[in-house]
Amino acid sequence: MSQAHEASLTEHGGHGDDHAHDHHPFHQHHFATMEQQFDASKIGMWLFLATEILLFGGLFVGFGIMQSKHSAAFIAGHHHLDWQMGALNTCFLLISSFTMVMAVWAASNNRNGNKQGILVTNLLLTLGFAGGFMVVKYFEYSHKIHDGLLPGKFFHYTGPDLVPNMFVFFSFYFMMTGLHGFHVLGGMGAITYLIIRSLKGDYTSDYFTPVDLIGLYWHLVDLIWIYLFPLLYLIS
């Protein structure tokens, strides 16, 4: 990514020095150069993503152990999930990852506003696919709620295929997809922020750190779903 920064590589002197050279408006004073600032932010984002993986990791391990403990209940539970809806959502997120990459590409090549339109369009598309994901999720959730397939003590399903401990599967289903859903909502908020700032023309090849970082975050949200989908919907 460093080639994108050559325009603003300026040596930033100490405090009190007289620096008459040009100073990027988003350059924070404690970084010597814009490149240093970008690299630091990127390290910070990767570390944050590592914490996210470990946060979900706890749920994945718990799921694995409970699945081996109650395998019949988990298989019976997963028959109540609609794999077609899950597959549709997988497509939504995969396409949104592509549009996000396009947005990052547009921002990093945005000189004198020549990629401004591509940037905003792709961010809007990403937001749209994320919204589509949540709509599908809404229909899935309301179907489960209607059938009483709920986590823990709220579970009151009484169908013919009821298996003991089936509620544990739905505890994990709702916790995992719920936590993931909150991440999608958070991502939608962040993308909205990007759209507002893009419209102001803040992101150019000299400075597009937020687009890059939120892009990374968005890929992780997609990636977690890529694991959740087969784990929850396609077990046998």
Place this chain on the structure above:
Amino acid sequence: MADVIASPAVHTADHGHHADYLSDPEHKGIWSWMNTVDHKRLGVMYLWCVLAAFFVGGLFALLVRLELMHPGEDFMNAEQYNQAFTLHGAIMVFLFIIPSIPAALGNFILPLMLGAKDVAFPRLNLASFWVYVTGAIMAVTSIVVGGVDTGWTFYTPYSTSTGGAVTMMTMSVFVLGFSSIFTGINFVATVHKLRAPGMGWFQLPLFVWGIYATAIIQVLATPVLGITMVLLVMERAFNIGIFDAQIGGDPVLFQHFFWFYSHPAVYIMILPGMAIISEIIPTFSRRTIFGYRLIALSSVAIALIGFLVWGHHMFTSGESALAASIFSFLTFLVAIPSGIKVFNWIATMYKASISLDTPMLYATSFLLLFGIGGLTGIFLGALSVDIHLHDTYFVVAHFHYVMMGGTVIAFLGGLHYWWPKMFGRMYNESVGKIACGLVFIGFNMTFLTQFFMGSQGMPRRYYTYLDQFQPLHQFSTFGSWVLGAGLMIAAVNLMGALRGPKNAPANPWGGTTLEWQTQSPPITHNFVGQPSIEHNPYDYRNFKVPSDAV
């Protein structure tokens, strides 16, 4: 090192005196503190908070010890006693020790040592502080609204069935975890990207290495604690069926999840202590530290191996013999880097002209106490011995020797070492030494006895005991008073110094690292100009000790 000099170091003396960060006319009033992004001010605010937590946690400890003066009920019944030791443990671990050295001293010193103007993400640092305050308020609330009696480990199934404010307390731990993660992310990025020109990885002061290794653990372990606490709350609130055996859950799974964080968290606590000792010993020995690279890399080794030993907390909880043997082996393995550090520190002191000022007195206390704490850890890592000693006072004594004799003593040493830098004032040296002596004696009186009781079978967490243990229990309680008195004297000495004039020179101890190159207290932007590296840290052959050093 000549090839890495970027520009001549700029010393404060050449520029006259500047307004320091405490009295900067551009940043005045309470609000300028509350929304400051200055790592020094945040470090100071963290410091007051962790000291307050240390005081409250210490009061609970004194109450626990007082109740144990006699067998049977003195002034607390069993439930109240359970709450008292739970709050002591939870406050000391989550509100005091974990943030103490990294968030308070680390925040202040680490950017200075790197020659940076601030941490990489100053606003995240501010967020970390206020998230910490929020978590602390939740913890205090849980005490007020019903108390917690689970022990700081929140073991299931008791924690999912007992009453009280367990949910509030566990959510507080969840929130405090985010504060810890934010600090960790900040420090890793700062060390990677904000080093002064010419400062390579092996020119980093060892304090930075220790805090860096700590930050890695904070980032990688804390999220697992977070999700564990969420699952515990979910189990309590909605019976999701993961930890409660009555509805098909697995209580031992909670122990695995909890210790996957909490054993690495032990290294979050001790690595910063070791980091401070690595600074104090060369400074007061006036010697290049022995085995710099080994000390630096052993911090990273501890951080990595520390992730693989959590199972040694569950030797008696139904672990397979194979798993237990592997965890036991890895536990022995993790002791090696700690041993490397101790021997390197001693080798540094060998035949040096040591000046036993207060910080160095704490550092030598650390060597002895941490030595005992570390070696008794080897006993507990041995499978057959652990079956006998598990959940006895031997364990209590062991981790207090590491946590208090190690980390807290190092924290006190660090406070005395950097107090002149942080506040620009010297404390009374004689009073400081007396306080250190009392802390050392009181600590050993309190906890050495507990090794004896534990090996004779005194179980931990009981408010009453067999008559045969009474002499040792009473001796331990007397010791806790000596320890408390020593800590109070140290506090009065340090706080009292704040009322005096700013009399500290820039480099009172003759330290070689960059924080001593700026004035005491430092200016808001830390350095006048960009400092650069002229020699390796602790290189006393090429370092001229200033004439005003003590």
